[in-house]
Amino acid sequence: MLSAQAGTEELRDVAEMVGIELVVIDEATTIPALRDHLRWGAAYHRLAAGP
Template sequence: MLSSAVGSEELIDLADMLRTELLLIDDSTTVREFAKEIRWNQAYCRLAARP
């Protein structure tokens, strides 16, 4: 979803309420940091899914 009608804080709150992942891209986002964030999120999801 791409939106400038609401702020990032509202999107973060919505993602928390829906228990879903939010990948936020803003002026300070770099490709390297964004890719690293995705890898960390994948690792967390794998570890959290373990019984």
């Protein structure tokens, strides 16, 4: 879903309701921080899935 009408908070709410990860890329985002965020998210999902 991509919409210019919905703000970040609304998109966060939708992502939480449907159980998906939301990655916000804005003017404060740096490539190293985004890369780390995605790696930590992937690690979390692997661990949460269990053996």
